[in-house]
Amino acid sequence: MPSLTLYDAVGEALGEEMRRNPGVLVFGEGVATKRHALVEEFGPLRVRNTPLSEGIIAGTAVGAAATGLRPVIDLLFAPFLCYAMDELVNSAGKLRYISGGQFAFPLVTLAMTGAGWGVGAQHNHNLEAWFVHSPGLKVVMPSNPADAKALLKTAIRDDNPVLFFLDIGLLYQPGEVPLGDQQLSLGLAAIAREGQDVTLVSYGKTVHHCLQAAHTLAEKGIAAEVIDLRSLKPLDEAAILASVTKTGRLIVVHEANRLCGVGAEIAALVAEYAFAALQAPIIRLGGPDAPVASSYPLEQAFVPQAETIAAAAQRLFSPHYA
């Protein structure tokens, strides 16, 4: 299997989908410069640089999607989505419903976020939960290049607007990516590691932190199961509930602020539908209610690390907790 970075896996998915469907086009601030191979293959009409104008980039994508094209827009860093909120939330997310189902909005919005580059709070802000909260939008955040490629291909073929988040810390890490037309349904979690004692649910880079923690826990005799959500909406509720029913313990881990994060939804889901299976309280590990600092040690401290996850899991087995 060839090894690709997540960044290049995204490029492959774009190329394959553009080859497959002439309605797919890509635009954004510098995409034509940075993904020049796509310009060479598909020409400047289908791969466009834009002015620095996130609002009109997103608005144009919404209008184009409603009328037959399948745009992919690159809005660079997640905080810049704020300039495009009206177009994504009020238009892409609602105009299908409030037109009585007359229109569909097949568009994908790419945005990077997360710790790793020390770029500070205006480039690094995991705000995926905002979009989960907004009706009509789907939300994806892969943890490895193979998933990124397959999920992006599915997202481009989906008839709904999809927010596709790329974790900065994973962007240039290579991983094996199968050749060919692999697709992956949105809303299908992966069991990244099997175990029967505690369930660790996560997405993005903290999946890897959970896997490290699971390794540490195994040495202490605790078998952790790690679930990689991959897509936040639709959410694979069945996979979460099945795992917690088996293990009786749940820790949800994400880099995004804990407050009203995706972890809160998952905790509530389990409390509602798997309460009887729980042998210990649910733990949520997430970023604090603070913007992310640029300074390296603070940036790292913002993110739940493997040691914190392992320590939390061990707490769940302490006699005070049960």
Add this chain to the structure above:
Amino acid sequence: MATQPPQIDPRQLLEQMMLIRAYEEILIAGSVTGKIPGTCTSVGQEAAAVGVVNALTAADLILTNHRSAGHLLARGADPGRLLAEVMGRSDGYCKGKSGSLHISAKELGVVLTSTIVGAELSLAPGVALSQTMFGRPGIVVCFFGDGAACEGSFHESLNLAALWQLPILYVCENNQWQAFVHRREAMSREHVTDWAASYGIPARTVDGNDVVSVLAAAQAATAQVRESRRPCLLETWTYRSRGHFEPDDQSYVDSAEREAWLARDPIANCRDRLIADGRLDATEAAALVEKIASRIAVAQAFADASPFPAADELTRDVYA
């Protein structure tokens, strides 16, 4: 008519430009070794920053963006504290929380720096409104790029400032590039001044690589804003000599255009002219280089010695 602007010794302008260059060369070198996080440098644009900032009074307020080293240093920022900030250390202007991209320094009148392109433009009217409502004498200077002029906030800001008669000098540093896109690929007009004119805002383009011309144009523009208490716009026509963000191989850059601009380096130009005019001799020029090198060495030592922020800074300063 207002009083004549104070005479400024052009050697002082040269020294400020050289300090900015030397400071940013440290950032560039550090980003290659990984010692210093990557930055957006203003190499090649020093005259645009120095010319405008030297036209200001201490009461004036500055808003700026991600490419701010020139504005800050020309305003008198301590290179040691700037470097500490870029390196994420606790003695930086923002306690290491900003890094290079959003350095504000209230004590210098550099307020509300944002790396969201166009945010400075959205904030400037409010800052000018405070100046007006409190009857403060200072005007507001808002630095932004040609790329920012493509954001809706540019157009909304100019319209409101014209409508509410706000004392803002908008300074567009038109460095031909908007990250990885040339301005020609992104703007319907050649100049940002074309757009300002449609809001009835007096606007002028000046050679941004000639510090003396920038200073004169900025003095005229600030005088007009001070007297009229209405906005003006100055476009400094310049060039981003290096990449968007260090490191950047600039493989996408038109080398002929770049070469032509590099031949018009603002620092070399200024120095050569001062020497030709007999206002600077070779010994003085060499002494200036030495002086700046030692200031930078002190700054580097200061930043290196500064500790990283304590762990409890993670959640401090979130709420007032």
